[in-house]
Amino acid sequence: MRLATWNVNSVRARLSHVEQFVTEIQPDILCLQETKVTDNEFPVKAFRNLGYEHHVIAGQKSYNGVAIFSKLPFSTTDSKIWCGKDDKRHLAVTLENGVELHNFYVPAGGDIPDVTVNDKFAHKLEFMSEMTDWFAKRRADDNKLILVGDLNVAPLETDVWNHKQLLKVVSHTPIEVDHMARIYGSHDWIDAMRHFVPEPEPLFSWWSYRSPDWKAANKGRRLDHVWVTPALKPYLKSMNIHLEPRGWEKPSDHAPIAVDFDFSGLT
């Protein structure tokens, strides 16, 4: 099973890119973030034409929004409200093999990494704390969970182009890294991307629009993630960050990530 996750920065503006990516990579399940569209305006038909018979979407006007498109059926679907805001940042589905998939869009957090002056940063930390509490409460050794999405934190030193220069930049501050570490600990999550590409090799999934010549400068950050619980670790087969779509005309600032699983032995 091939699983892909991508912050598309507007699904309508990026529809042709999504169609090209899906045609080339053929994910069985595609998780999107920042769809920026209400459910009634979502181009569902385009995804049906690509072969995705099953989907869940949770969107709103202008901001945020997540979606899961799948060739495999769901046995359950869910969308949880975080921090008391129904701002469309989460979807969950269960597959028929019992695997539970969560798609998150964690708040970006604004510019200033100080909760006393920046409510967005406070929201981001609170959101991560709620994730920790929620997964800790549901913790069980045999839970088969996958967590993907734009988590808006680059936790490791080699997840950013320059660790020292980004220590005070939102996405790589110690307090965010600490909050992310607590989510990891909530369910002994395994970082599937680093499972295949260990430190210290740099690994990025996002490059700012403002930096010209993104590929040559390569001032990236790893803001997008794929995690699995220990019960699913034996089924991990490969991982790829697809850089090509970041170079297409009028791209998303995020690159899509694909992870292959072999669930044939899963009971």
Place this chain on the structure above:
DNA sequence: ATGCCGTATGATATACGA
């Protein structure tokens, strides 16, 4: 760290991204 780009909106400037 700045850069000064991109998307969306009852828009022609502003919020937001990170």
